[in-house]
Amino acid sequence: MNSKGSKRLVLVLGFCLCILFGTGVGSVVAGQDAGVMLENWFNGKRSESVSEIDSAITAEKERLMGELRQKLNESVGSAAKELDDFTESEKQRRVRALNDYAASLIAGIGNGRGDWDKETYLAEVDKAVNKAIQEIDRAAEKAKKNAEKNKGMQQEPTTGAEPVKQEAPSETKSSEKTVIPAKPSSPDQPGSPSETPSAQPSSEQQSEDAQAAPLDTTLAEPGEEGTDAPE
Template identity: 35%
Template sequence: MLSRIEKYKTKHPFKKVLIIIGALFLSVSVGSGVKTALADVDVQHLMANWFSKKQDESLKNIDEAIGEERDVLMGQLKDQLNAEMQLAEKQLAEFTAAQKQTRIAALQEYANNLKAGMKVDNREQQAAIMANLDAIITQAKVQMEGQAAELKLIPIPTPEMPPTQAPVVPTPTPNPVLTPSPGSEGNVEQAPPVTEPNPETAPEPNQSTEPTTEEPAASTPEPVVVDIYSVNNWFTMPNLQNVTVEEIAIAGGVFSTESTFSDIMMNSKAREAMNSILSGIENHPEFHQIQNKSIDEMSRIAPSLFNEKVLYLLNKSLSQITI
């Protein structure tokens, strides 16, 4: 006789199969879900690692690129600086040589003028000597005739040298001829009277005279060379409070700050425009030293006076005037 369990097993075999199948299905479902969750975690970790690695690589590449470009630019700057230094040295040497030649030429010209002015006019001295010789001969003749004669000599003036500072020959001022005053026969100008004439040999007259007082020649003041870099009052500064510097397009054939003062002075309109801004520059005592320079050059010589606003006003006015 079968037990209940065996009876149950024989009567319900399909139900058992279903239970087994359900358990298997449940196991497969749970395993798949765990696998999916683990896969998601792995993917996020891998993505994070990948982005971090790429970020480091990008930063490294950028740093290397910047370093390489910096080295290239530094090399270019160094080459450009060396070239500029060589150019500046060359320009300075040329400027020094030109200025040296200019100063030497000016000094030579000044020395030549001094040499041309060093001339002594001794015609007055020659005339005085001839008059004294004539007086001596006349006295000798009179003494030879047995008569007492008074010898009156004319003092020989000292020749005046021209002032060394003057490049031209000054007009010599003759010294006044000393004449004996009435009643003073024993003055220096006359020789002592001869007591006995010697017929064979004429007595030597006393030609000694007192040295005449020479008036000091009027000395011409030595020309003073003024350094134009030290001049700070070329003109009266105009009112620059409301002046705004703007860019000006300068066409060809017009005046500008690149024009020289001499060129501007030759044009009445340009001259008037310059004097309206640079008031008094034309009357400055040292203007002759800069008349061949341009206004731009003066901005480097006196930058505090020829500043950006002054140059702007000059360009604005001069660019309206045709050369």
């Protein structure tokens, strides 16, 4: 009976062990399958999330780029329109100012402005002419002074002989009847000390004239009788 009971116990224990072992192996296999499944699910979700994020980013980027292009085109169009308007207005303003200036010039012709410009021009011409005349007058005055100075310097060496030439006719006037006077020829020779009447007083000149008169008369008497006396 003990042998039968031990066999039964062994069988029960073996059956229990088989059950335990089977359940453990199943739980291990089930745990491994759950981890793999969870990992696969997470990877799938992650890829899906990344794809969704990328798609959302791409879609938003495209939307924003479209809006930016639209705004940029609108701003460029408005700027171009503003630039065109400004250019046109400035062109019209400049042309109008140029026309006004030309009209003012045309209106000023013959209404006093031309005469005023003419007077100014003539005043400038007169000023230049007067300046040239003054310069010519100064040059002529300077040349005149230089000529007078040079003339005075040339006359200085002959001033000593001039009184002798002036006194010679006075001595010969008293002897007009003589043909060839004896002494009047000597005053024509400058340089002799005795023939400088400018250095003698007036009384001596009168005495010499008085002495020369009788001599001249004596010489004149033979001259009247014949022509041999001059020899």
